[in-house]
Amino acid sequence: MKEVMQEINKFREDRDWNQYHTPRNLATSIIIEAGELMENFQWQDEPKDMVNVKEEIADVLIYTMMLADDLDLDLETIIREKIAKNALKYPLEK
Numbered sequence: 001m002k003e004v005m006q007e008i009n010k011f012r013e014d015r016d017w018n019q020y021h022t023p024r025n026l027a028t029s030i031i032i033e034a035g036e037l038m039e040n041f042q043w044q045d046e047p048k049d050m051v052n053v054k055e056e057i058a059d060v061l062i063y064t065m066m067l068a069d070d071l072d073l074d075l076e077t078i079i080r081e082k083i084a085k086n087a088l089k090y091p092l093e094k
Helices: 002-014 023-039 050-070 075-089
Strands: none
Touching: 002 050, 023 050, 050 075
């Protein structure tokens, strides 16, 4: 994932987009892209356009990765912490 993050950062640095990528703007962009992903499922359970589904998932992940990187958060660590927290909240016995 580190190489992918480097590619993402180079892409936006080459275009001087960092100036627009504040944490607030990145968080907003995640929601916008998630809405565009959801459009593929509106009124149906199975999407008709898997190409668009893949692109929108990628957009959500790219913005999420940029936000985490900008906030100096390690995605693997915070995901594992959340899984551990969920395991306590939702034990197998439930």
